[in-house]
Amino acid sequence: xxxxxxxxxxxxxxxxxxxxxxxxxxxxxxxxxxxxxxxxxxxxxxxxxxxxxxxxxxxxxxxxxxxxxxxxxxxxxxxxxxxxxxxxxxxxxxxxxxxxxxxxxxxxxxxxxxxxxxxxxxxxxxxxxxxxxxx
Numbered sequence: 001x002x003x004x005x006x007x008x009x010x011x012x013x014x015x016x017x018x019x020x021x022x023x024x025x026x027x028x029x030x031x032x033x034x035x036x037x038x039x040x041x042x043x044x045x046x047x048x049x050x051x052x053x054x055x056x057x058x059x060x061x062x063x064x065x066x067x068x069x070x071x072x073x074x075x076x077x078x079x080x081x082x083x084x085x086x087x088x089x090x091x092x093x094x095x096x097x098x099x100x101x102x103x104x105x106x107x108x109x110x111x112x113x114x115x116x117x118x119x120x121x122x123x124x125x126x127x128x129x130x131x132x133x134x135x
C-alpha cells in the first residue's frame with residue numbers, strides 16, 4: 001500500500017511539469033528468472049519457513065513452480081503502448097494472475113473499510129450534518 005500512496009504523491013508532484021506516472025503490476029511471466037539464469041546465495045535457516053524459503057524451494061525444484069501465464073513480449077508491448085499514450089493510465093495490470101490478485105486485494109480493502117464505516121461516522125463532530133453523505 002505504501003507504494004501506491006507514494007505513487008499518488010509522485011503523480012501530484014510531477015503532473016504540473018507534464019510528467020505522469022503509471023503503476024505497472026505484472027503477473028508471473030514466462031522468463032528465465034529463477035531458471036537457468038538464477039544464482040542463489042546460501043540459504044539462511046531463519047528464512048526457511050517464510051516467503052523467501054518458499055521461493056527458494058520453487059527455484060530449486062523442491063516445490064511446484066508458480067504458474068506463469070504471462071507472455072513477456074505481450075507485456076513489454078503493453079508497457080510501450082501505455083508510454084505512447086497522451087495521458088498515462090494510473091494502473092497497468094498485466095496478466096490474468098495479476099488481475100485476480102489485484103481485484104482480491106481491492107475487494108478485501110473495501111470490505112475492511114465498510115466494516116469500519118460506523119466507527120468512522122461516530123467520530124464526526126456532533127454539529128456536523130453528514131446525512132447526505134451517509135449512503
